[in-house]
Amino acid sequence: MPFPQDRLRRLRATAGFRRLVRETRLSVDNLIAPFFVMEGRDVRQPIGAMPGQWRVSVDHLIKDAGEVHALGVPAILLFGIPARKDELGSEAWAPDGIVPRAVRAVKDTVPDVMVITDVCVDEYTTHGHCGIVKDGQVVNDETLACLQKMALSHARAGADMVAPSDMMDGRIGAIRQALDGEGFSQVPILAYAAKFASCLYAPFREAADSTPKFGDRQSYQMDPANLREALREIELDIQEGADIVMIKPALPYLDVVHAARQAFNRPIAAYQVSGEYSMIKAAAQLGWLDERRAMLETLLAIHRAGADLILTYFAKEAARALHE
Ligand code: PBG
Numbered sequence: 037m038p039f040p041q042d043r044l045r046r047l048r049a050t051a052g053f054r055r056l057v058r059e060t061r062l063s064v065d066n067l068i069a070p071f072f073v074m075e076g077r078d079v080r081q082p083i084g085a086m087p088g089q090w091r092v093s094v095d096h097l098i099k100d101a102g103e104v105h106a107l108g109v110p111a112i113l114l115f116g117i118p119a120r121k122d123e124l125g126s127e128a129w130a131p132d133g134i135v136p137r138a139v140r141a142v143k144d145t146v147p148d149v150m151v152i153t154d155v156c157v158d159e160y161t162t163h164g165h166c167g168i169v170k171d172g173q174v175v176n177d178e179t180l181a182c183l184q185k186m187a188l189s190h191a192r193a194g195a196d197m198v199a200p201s202d203m204m205d206g207r208i209g210a211i212r213q214a215l216d217g218e219g220f221s222q223v224p225i226l227a228y229a230a231k232f233a234s235c236l237y238a239p240f241r242e243a244a245d246s247t248p249k250f251g252d253r254q255s256y257q258m259d260p261a262n263l264r265e266a267l268r269e270i271e272l273d274i275q276e277g278a279d280i281v282m283i284k285p286a287l288p289y290l291d292v293v294h295a296a297r298q299a300f301n302r303p304i305a306a307y308q309v310s311g312e313y314s315m316i317k318a319a320a321q322l323g324w325l326d327e328r329r330a331m332l333e334t335l336l337a338i339h340r341a342g343a344d345l346i347l348t349y350f351a352k353e354a355a356r357a358l359h360e
Pocket of ligand 1: 156236241309310311
């Protein structure tokens with residue numbers, strides 16, 4: 037029934053009709069808030085390229101976690117910034133390292149917030165790569181042992197879920213095996229399954245001081261051109277035991293999110309990364325975009341494409357907006 041009988045504008049005419057026929061709703065239940073935690077007391081360092089985000093010491097992290105929890109955000113994701121880096125990144129699996137201490141502190145004070153930890157050594161290595169470097173190459177299988185130790189140190193501290201972001205082959209199976217072997221069969225794995233070698237991580241690398249000192253991450257992170265390969269990555273991670281699979285970044289890769297949603301009956305997560313956040317913040321500061329609307333529209337789009345969970349630096353602001 038074409039025009040003039042059919043008029044799609046009829047159901048757009050009022051806010052009431054629009055509410056009735058809205059297909060997708062963003063909920064605070066979908067959001068995960070990332071935090072950067074560092075050594076020291078009473079530290080709150082602004083991150084230049086990420087206005088509104090800080091590197092905080094554990095005492096401040098507790099407050100921030102309490103705040104997002106009070107707003108209804110169910111989970112936080114922790115990135116650790118160690119006091120000391122070395123060639124192997126050995127602080128990454130220190131039992132009293134920054135992340136295990138942060139996990140314990142948050143679970144002690146805000147027990148209901150789900151604490152997810154990023155598992156990857158790049159913040160802990162002097163060279164800034166996501167694995168052990170030998171002869172200028174990031175070696176895969178040796179790195180798996182580091183990731184196992186790191187995931188275990190987080191699980192022992194009480195992390196509710198671990199999230200490997202390194203993109204080594206076989207890491208999900210290796211971590212699953214390590215967790216199961218030590219009595220943590222109930223700790224799920226959120227796999228950064230399709231993580232692209234993106235320019236949009238640049239503000240994060242400032243925040244975490246993890247820019248590679250040589251080369252780039254293209255030998256382990258994915259080529260932005262590849263959709264089919266992304267589905268293979270996701271499929272393999274599921275076979276190895278991933279409970280939730282993530283696509284990252286989010287907005288430029290909504291086709292991947294959508295294809296993953298169609299192909300797999302698993303919870304799908306998408307990470308609105310630092311650069312996506314910074315672009316919106318910068319444009320808003322220049323008066324070129326309405327920040328609140330840009331935030332809500334992009335998050336809604338990520339959800340509509342098929343992401344059940346969204347990791348976003350806007351979590352707190354979005355939660356506030358969704359409560360209004
Ligand atoms: C690696 C890691 C990165 C991000 C999350 N985990 C950085 C990288 O791969 O360089 C990026 C997150 C963001 O940009 O917000 N530990």
